[in-house]
Amino acid sequence: MDDLNDIERDLRRLVPRPAPPGLGERVLDSALGARKNTALTSRMRIVAVVCMVLIVALLGLDPLIGRHESARLAALLDGRPSGGAQGAEAFDLAESLGGQGYEGNGMAKLQARIANAVRKERQRHFGEALRGLRGWSVHEIYEDLN
Amino acid sequence: MQGTAVNIRQIDKSSLGKGLYHRREKRRLLKLEELYDRYGESLYRYLVFRLGSAEDAEDVLQEAFCRFARYTVRWKLVRDPRSFVLRVARNEANRFLRRKLGRREGEKMILSGMAGGFVETFVAPEEPLLALLLRRSEELPAEQKEIVFLKVFDGLTFKEIGSVCGVSANTAASRYRYGIEKLRDAVGGKP
Numbered sequence: 001m002d003d004l005n006d007i008e009r010d011l012r013r014l015v016p017r018p019a020p021p022g023l024g025e026r027v028l029d030s031a032l033g034a035r036k037n038t039a040l041t042s043r044m045r046i047v048a049v050v051c052m053v054l055i056v057a058l059l060g061l062d063p064l065i066g067r068h069e070s071a072r073l074a075a076l077l078d079g080r081p082s083g084g085a086q087g088a089e090a091f092d093l094a095e096s097l098g099g100q101g102y103e104g105n106g107m108a109k110l111q112a113r114i115a116n117a118v119r120k121e122r123q124r125h126f127g128e129a130l131r132g133l134r135g136w137s138v139h140e141i142y143e144d145l146n
Numbered sequence: 147m148q149g150t151a152v153n154i155r156q157i158d159k160s161s162l163g164k165g166l167y168h169r170r171e172k173r174r175l176l177k178l179e180e181l182y183d184r185y186g187e188s189l190y191r192y193l194v195f196r197l198g199s200a201e202d203a204e205d206v207l208q209e210a211f212c213r214f215a216r217y218t219v220r221w222k223l224v225r226d227p228r229s230f231v232l233r234v235a236r237n238e239a240n241r242f243l244r245r246k247l248g249r250r251e252g253e254k255m256i257l258s259g260m261a262g263g264f265v266e267t268f269v270a271p272e273e274p275l276l277a278l279l280l281r282r283s284e285e286l287p288a289e290q291k292e293i294v295f296l297k298v299f300d301g302l303t304f305k306e307i308g309s310v311c312g313v314s315a316n317t318a319a320s321r322y323r324y325g326i327e328k329l330r331d332a333v334g335g336k337p
Contacts, residue, residue: 007329010279011298014268019190023204024182027211031178034212042218 178215185231188300191267192232195295196239198262202246210238229306232296236310259288264295275333282332289313290325297322 189210193203213234214221224230243261244252255261264283271277283291289311296302296310307318 007279007326007333008298010276010333011283011294011329013273013276014264014271014280016191016268016299017194017200017266019187020200020204023190023207024186026204027186027208028178028182030208031211031215035178035215038216045218 178211181214181227181231182211185228189231189235191299192295193235193239194262195264195267195292196236196262197242198266202242206235206238206242209242210235213238226306226309228300229302229309232300232302232310257288259291263291267295279329279333282329285332286325286328290321290328293318293321294325294329 186207190203190207193206193210194200197203197206210231214231240252240256243255246252247255264280268280271280283294286294292311293307296307297304302310304315304318304322307313307322308315311318313321
């Protein structure tokens with residue numbers, strides 16, 4: 001271990017070549033110049049970070065907002081999907097099935113049958129609503145507008 | 147209680163918060179002057195050791211400081227500035243060699259460590275023992291030479307050397323031990 005220390009001590013006696021005069025000034029000048037010419041100043045960096053956070057927040061919130069919206073629509077429709085949408089889906093289904101080998105006549109029949117089913121479904125909903133409203137207008141007092 | 151308050155008040159806080167940073171114009175900037183005062187000379191010496199030329203070392207030192215100036219966020223994450231600046235300078239020197247000699251030759255030069263060495267870094271000593279030591283240290287393998295240099299002349303710990311050279315602290319320690327043993331054999335028995 002002493003030998004190791006001796007070698008270290010001898011090595012430390014070596015004298016490094018001096019740095020050229022004015023090295024520090026030259027180095028610092030170029031470094032300060034580089035700092036001025038940075039692509040993103042700190043203000044721009046802050047703006048970039050804020051924009052990034054906003055974008056990420058919007059992307060994250062979008063599904064939540066969509067979910068909330070669909071829940072609100074479902075509540076408005078009393079848990080039932082709208083008849084029009086149902087009918088449109090049925091027509092789309094008929095068309096896609098028609099494209100897979102059904103004849104034109106058969107497709108028209110299928111579409112008519114589906115339209116019939118959708119109409120019946122709507123009538124059924126209407127009947128249910130009427131049944132729900134039965135007796136509602138018994139205690140109503142009509143004003144005589146004349 | 148009163149005495150404690152007085153003592154707290156009497157603490158000189160002028161030196162607190164003085165690091166490599168200062169707050170100027172509402173911005174936290176790295177004090178390049180202080181960085182140069184602390185590490186500039188040793189970085190220059192290390193780069194001469196790596197590159198073997200004072201002009202190349204100056205160019206690379208300038209590039210390294212330009213890089214330091216551009217690092218604003220990264221400086222806040224640096225725990226050990228000394229090994230960080232040496233690592234950046236080492237990478238910059240390797241990049242310089244690849245640029246200067248071409249990728250293939252540059253890689254060869256980096257691995258062999260033939261670009262620089264002790265002779266280019268230190269003044270030729272008049273004392274025969276030191277001259278012999280300088281010659282023998284030049285003959286060490288590149289990886290041992292670099293670790294001996296960083297340990298002896300920059301006083302880095304093996305952990306710091308490991309983070310500069312990209313090896314583990316144990317590897318750095320064993321390379322250093324082998325290097326010093328070789329020098330001891332060379333100086334002790336073979337003049």
